[in-house]
Amino acid sequence: MTIVPGILTERAVDPERFATDGVAPRLASRPRDRGELCEIVRAAARDGLSIVPWGGHCGIELRSMPQYDLAIDLSALDRIVEYVPEDLTLTAECGVTIASLGATLAARGQELPLEASHATRATLGGVLATNASGARRMRFGSPRDRILGARFVLGDGTLARTGGKVVKNVAGYGIHRMLCGSRGGLAIVVDASLKLLPAPAARSALIYEFDAAAIADASRWADFACEEPAALTVVSSSIACGARDDANQRAALPGATGQRPYWVVLGLEDEPERIAELRTLAVKRLGEPVLELAGADVVALWQRLADLEDSGTPRLTFSGSRLTPAALASWVARPAGTGCVFHAACGRLHVFETTDHAPQIEQFLAPEGFVRIASLRARGDDAQPGSTATTALRQRIRAALDPAGIFALGEHWVRSSG
Amino acid sequence: MSLTVSDLEELRALLGDDGVLASKAALFTYDADALVLDRHLPDVVVLPRSSDEVAAVVRWAYARKIPVTPRGAGTGLAGGATPEFGGIVLSVNRMDRLLRVDPDRLLAWVQPGLVNLALSHQVAAHGLYYAPDPASQQVSTVGGNVSTNAGGPHCLKYGVTLNHVLGITAVLHDGTVLTLGGEALDAPDFDLAAAIIGSEGTLAIVTEICVRLLPKPEAVKTMLFDFVTVEAACRSVSAVIADGIVPAAMEIMDQHTVELVEAWLHIGLAVDAGAVLLIEVDGPSISLASQVERITALALAHGARSTRVAKDEAERAAIWRGRKSAFGAYGRTASGFYIMDGVVPRTRLAEALETIYRLARERGLEAGNVFHAGDGNLHPHVLFDANDPAAQARALDASHEILRMCIAFGGTISGEHGVGIEKRSMMSELFAAEDLATMAAFRRAFNPDELLNPGKILPGGGGCGEGSAAHAHLHAQGDGLRGGVPAQLGGMAAGSGDAEGPWI
Numbered sequence: 001m002t003i004v005p006g007i008l009t010e011r012a013v014d015p016e017r018f019a020t021d022g023v024a025p026r027l028a029s030r031p032r033d034r035g036e037l038c039e040i041v042r043a044a045a046r047d048g049l050s051i052v053p054w055g056g057h058c059g060i061e062l063r064s065m066p067q068y069d070l071a072i073d074l075s076a077l078d079r080i081v082e083y084v085p086e087d088l089t090l091t092a093e094c095g096v097t098i099a100s101l102g103a104t105l106a107a108r109g110q111e112l113p114l115e116a117s118h119a120t121r122a123t124l125g126g127v128l129a130t131n132a133s134g135a136r137r138m139r140f141g142s143p144r145d146r147i148l149g150a151r152f153v154l155g156d157g158t159l160a161r162t163g164g165k166v167v168k169n170v171a172g173y174g175i176h177r178m179l180c181g182s183r184g185g186l187a188i189v190v191d192a193s194l195k196l197l198p199a200p201a202a203r204s205a206l207i208y209e210f211d212a213a214a215i216a217d218a219s220r221w222a223d224f225a226c227e228e229p230a231a232l233t234v235v236s237s238s239i240a241c242g243a244r245d246d247a248n249q250r251a252a253l254p255g256a257t258g259q260r261p262y263w264v265v266l267g268l269e270d271e272p273e274r275i276a277e278l279r280t281l282a283v284k285r286l287g288e289p290v291l292e293l294a295g296a297d298v299v300a301l302w303q304r305l306a307d308l309e310d311s312g313t314p315r316l317t318f319s320g321s322r323l324t325p326a327a328l329a330s331w332v333a334r335p336a337g338t339g340c341v342f343h344a345a346c347g348r349l350h351v352f353e354t355t356d357h358a359p360q361i362e363q364f365l366a367p368e369g370f371v372r373i374a375s376l377r378a379r380g381d382d383a384q385p386g387s388t389a390t391t392a393l394r395q396r397i398r399a400a401l402d403p404a405g406i407f408a409l410g411e412h413w414v415r416s417s418g
Numbered sequence: 419m420s421l422t423v424s425d426l427e428e429l430r431a432l433l434g435d436d437g438v439l440a441s442k443a444a445l446f447t448y449d450a451d452a453l454v455l456d457r458h459l460p461d462v463v464v465l466p467r468s469s470d471e472v473a474a475v476v477r478w479a480y481a482r483k484i485p486v487t488p489r490g491a492g493t494g495l496a497g498g499a500t501p502e503f504g505g506i507v508l509s510v511n512r513m514d515r516l517l518r519v520d521p522d523r524l525l526a527w528v529q530p531g532l533v534n535l536a537l538s539h540q541v542a543a544h545g546l547y548y549a550p551d552p553a554s555q556q557v558s559t560v561g562g563n564v565s566t567n568a569g570g571p572h573c574l575k576y577g578v579t580l581n582h583v584l585g586i587t588a589v590l591h592d593g594t595v596l597t598l599g600g601e602a603l604d605a606p607d608f609d610l611a612a613a614i615i616g617s618e619g620t621l622a623i624v625t626e627i628c629v630r631l632l633p634k635p636e637a638v639k640t641m642l643f644d645f646v647t648v649e650a651a652c653r654s655v656s657a658v659i660a661d662g663i664v665p666a667a668m669e670i671m672d673q674h675t676v677e678l679v680e681a682w683l684h685i686g687l688a689v690d691a692g693a694v695l696l697i698e699v700d701g702p703s704i705s706l707a708s709q710v711e712r713i714t715a716l717a718l719a720h721g722a723r724s725t726r727v728a729k730d731e732a733e734r735a736a737i738w739r740g741r742k743s744a745f746g747a748y749g750r751t752a753s754g755f756y757i758m759d760g761v762v763p764r765t766r767l768a769e770a771l772e773t774i775y776r777l778a779r780e781r782g783l784e785a786g787n788v789f790h791a792g793d794g795n796l797h798p799h800v801l802f803d804a805n806d807p808a809a810q811a812r813a814l815d816a817s818h819e820i821l822r823m824c825i826a827f828g829g830t831i832s833g834e835h836g837v838g839i840e841k842r843s844m845m846s847e848l849f850a851a852e853d854l855a856t857m858a859a860f861r862r863a864f865n866p867d868e869l870l871n872p873g874k875i876l877p878g879g880g881g882c883g884e885g886s887a888a889h890a891h892l893h894a895q896g897d898g899l900r901g902g903v904p905a906q907l908g909g910m911a912a913g914s915g916d917a918e919g920p921w922i
C-alpha cells in the first residue's frame with residue numbers, strides 16, 4: 001500500500017494507539033477540524049482505505065473485526081458550537097467528552113441525560129454512534145429522542161446535514177436519527193444539535209438490598225411503572241460489590257454489602273414534594289431503604305451504573321418491554337452466578353457473559369420477552385443475519401451514504417440483526 | 419395515465435368491490451389534502467384493510483410503475499397527501515383498528531387510520547393516553563401523524579410522534595413488508611423506523627404502529643396571562659424555560675387574534691392585551707402548586723397584567739377553546755388567509771413576530787399569530803381579500819419572506835405539517851445542494867423509482883414551475899369553502915361543534 005503524501009501523512013498519529021486485540025490499523029490520522037476530516041475521508045476513498053472513526057475508545061471493542069486501514073481520531077473536534085440555555089438546545093462537535101459537556105450544562109442548571117461509561121473519555125460522537133443511554137432512558141429518552149440534527153461526512157468525503165437545531169422540525173429526511181446506533185458504519189457525525197433538559201428540582205436515590213423472591217414478587221413493584229421514577233435498577237451483588245469506578249478503582253456501589261443477592265436503586269428526580277410522596281410509596285412497598293443519596297451523589301451514581309458497562313467486561317445486552325424488576329423472575333430463580341444489571345424502568349438487561357453463552361441465555365430469556373440487542377462489543381462474526389429484505393434495504397442505504405463501502409463497520413450494520 | 423377496466427377489476431380482486439373507488443365523485447374527494455387549491459385527480463382510490471392488502475396493492479402498482487400516494491385524514495397543509503402525478507391514492511381510513519393494548523407494558527399496536535383522539539379514548543379505561551396531540555387530533559390519524567412526525571401543544575414536555583413510537587410495520591416500494599423496531603424501548607435492529615417517521619410517506623407506507631402510552635397525568639393546571647406587548651409574553655416563555663420548568667404547553671395569541679376570538683366567543687379575554695399567554699402544567703398534583711407559583715411570579719416579573727388559573731375543567735376547556743378557535747375566528751373576518759408552519763428558536767420569538775408584522779404591513783396586509791410558543795412553532799396567518807389577485811400575490815410573497823426569516827433565525831420551514839408540495843421549492847434555501855443530494859440518494863435507497871408519494875419534499879419534484887404552482891396554494895374562501903375552512907375540512911369542523919380550526 002502506497003500512501004500519497006498529503007493530509008493523511010500531515011495529520012498522522014501513532015496507529016498503535018488504535019490497536020484492538022493487538023492488531024493495529026496501518027494508519028491513523030487526527031484531523032484538526034471538519035474541513036480536514038472531509039479531506040482525510042476523501043483521501044482514504046481515493047486510496048481505497050477502509051476507515052473506523054474513533055471517539056474515546058470506550059464503546060466499541062473490535063475483536064475479530066475485519067481488517068481496516070485507517071483510524072480517524074476525532075478528539076480534536078471538541079468544540080461546543082452553540083449553546084443557548086434558554087432554548088434548551090446545544091450544538092457540539094463529535095469529539096467533545098460527555099464529562100465536559102455535562103460540566104458546561106450543569107453550570108447552567110441543565111443536562112443531556114445520556115450516560116455512557118467512562119464519561120471523561122466517552123465522546124458525544126461515540127454516544128450517538130452506539131445509541132448509548134443509561135438508567136434514566138425511559139423517562140428521558142435515548143439519542144434518537146434527543147438529536148435534532150447533525151452534520152456528517154459521507155464515504156466520499158462530502159459534508160452533509162439533515163435536521164436542524166429547533167425542537168420541532170419536519171423538513172427533510174431524518175438521516176441524523178438513523179445514524180444514532182449506526183456505529184460509524186454509514187457516515188461520520190461531525191456535529192449534532194441536541195435537545196437538553198433542565199436539571200430536576202431535586203434528586204434522590206433510595207437504595208435497597210433484596211433476595212431473589214423479593215425481586216420476583218410482582219405485587220411489590222406493580223405501582224412503580226405508572227409512577228415514572230427516573231430509574232429503577234437491579235444489580236446482582238457480585239457486580240454491585242465488585243464494581244469499578246471511572247478511574248478503575250475497585251469500589252462497591254453505595255450501600256452494597258453483598259448480604260443479599262440483589263442491590264436495587266429507585267431513582268427519583270422531581271419537585272421535592274413529589275419525591276417525598278414517592279418515597280412514602282417506596283417505604284410502603286419496599287420498606288426503609290438501606291441508604292439514601294441526594295443531589296450530586298445521585299448524578300455520580302448514574303455514572304457509576306453506566307461504568308458497569310465498560311468495555312473491559314464481556315456482556316450481552318437484552319431489551320424487554322416488561323418494565324418491572326419482576327420481569328427477572330425466572331432469571332433470579334436460576335442458581336446464582338452470572339452477574340447482571342437490569343434497568344427495569346426501561347427494560348434493559350445486561351448479562352455479564354461472553355458471547356459463547358449467548359445462545360443458551362437468549363433461549364432462556366426469550367420466553368420472558370427479552371430479545372438480545374446490539375452488543376456494541378460483539379465480535380464482528382457474532383452478528384446474526386437479518387432477514388433478506390432488511391439486509392437488502394440496508395445495503396441500498398449504505399450504498400447511498402458510502403458508495404465505496406469505506407466505513408469498515410458498515411458491513412456489520414448491513415448484516416447484523418442486532 | 420389512466421387505468422383500464424381490467425386494472426380496476428384486478429384491484430377489486432385484491433381488495434373487494436368496496437375497497438376500490440373510481441367514480442368521478444370519489445376521485446374529486448381525494449384530489450388534495452387541506453392545501454385545497456392545488457388539486458390533482460387520482461386515477462383510483464383504494465381502501466385496504468390490512469398490511470397484506472396494502473402490500474398487495476403496492477406490489478400490483480410496482481409491477482405497473484403506477485404511483486401510490488398514501489393518505490390519512492388529509493388534514494395536512496402542505497399537499498403531502500395530494501396525488502400530484504395521479505395513480506393510486508391509498509387511503510388508510512378503513513385501517514382504523516386498535517389492534518392490541520398492553521396496559522401493563524404501556525403500549526398498543528394500532529393501524530394507521532386510527533384517529534389520534536380515538537386512540538386516547540379507547541385506552542382511557544386503563545388510565546392511559548397517547549401523548550402527541552396535534553390540534554387536528556379529532557380527525558387526523560396516527561398514520562398521518564407518523565408521516566409528519568406530528569406534535570401538538572403538549573409536545574414541549576412530551577415530545578413529538580417519534581418519541582412515542584416504538585415500532586412500525588412498513589410496506590416498502592415493491593410490496594415487501596418489514597417490521598422495524600418492536601415493543602421494547604430498544605430494538606435489536608438498527609433504527610430505520612426513526613428515519614421513516616416524518617418522511618411523509620415517501621420511504622414506505624406504514625401499516626401498523628406500536629405506540630407508547632402514558633399514564634394520564636393526575637392533575638392539570640391551566641393558567642392565562644395577558645401582556646401589554648407580545649414581546650413581553652415571549653420573554654416570559656423564555657424565562658419559564660430558563661428557570662428549569664418544562665410546562666406541558668405554552669401557547670400565545672396576539673392582539674389581533676384575541677380581538678377576533680373574543681368578539682366571537684365572549685370568553686373573557688382581555689381585548690386590549692398585546693398578547694395572551696396560556697401555560698399548562700400537568701403531572702402528580704403535589705408537584706403543581708409550586709410550579710404554578712413559580713410561573714406566575716415569572717410572568718408577573720415580565721409584565722403580565724393579570725393572571726388567571728382555571729378553577730375547574732369547564733374553565734380550562736373554555737380557555738383552550740379560545741386558543742383552538744383562532745383559525746375559525748380568522749375565517750370570520752378575512753376571505754382568504756395563508757397559514758405557515760415555520761419554527762424559530764424560542765429565544766427569537768419576539769423578534770420573529772415583529773418581523774412578521776412588518777412584512778405583512780409593508781405589503782398592506784394584516785397578520786395574526788397564534789402559536790406554540792414553547793417550541794417556537796409559529797403559525798402566522800396572513801389575511802387577504804380572496805377576490806383580489808394582487809392581494810393574494812402579496813400574501814404569498816409575505817409568507818415566503820416569513821419562512822426565509824425562520825431560516826435566517828436558525829429555524830426551519832415546517833414544524834409539523836411537512837414539506838409536501840407546498841414548501842419543497844424552499845428546501846434549497848434551507849439546505850445546501852450536498853444535503854439535498856444526500857437526502858435524494860437516501861430516498862432512492864427506499865423508493866428507487868419514486869413511486870411512493872412521488873414529487874414530495876425535495877425541490878424540483880413537481881416537474882413544473884413550483885413558484886407558480888405555489889400561487890394556487892392559498893387557502894382562500896370561495897366556491898366550495900365554508901367560513902374560511904377549506905372544503906375538505908368543512909365536515910370535520912362542523913363535526914366538532916363549531917368552526918374551530920382543528921389542524922394547527
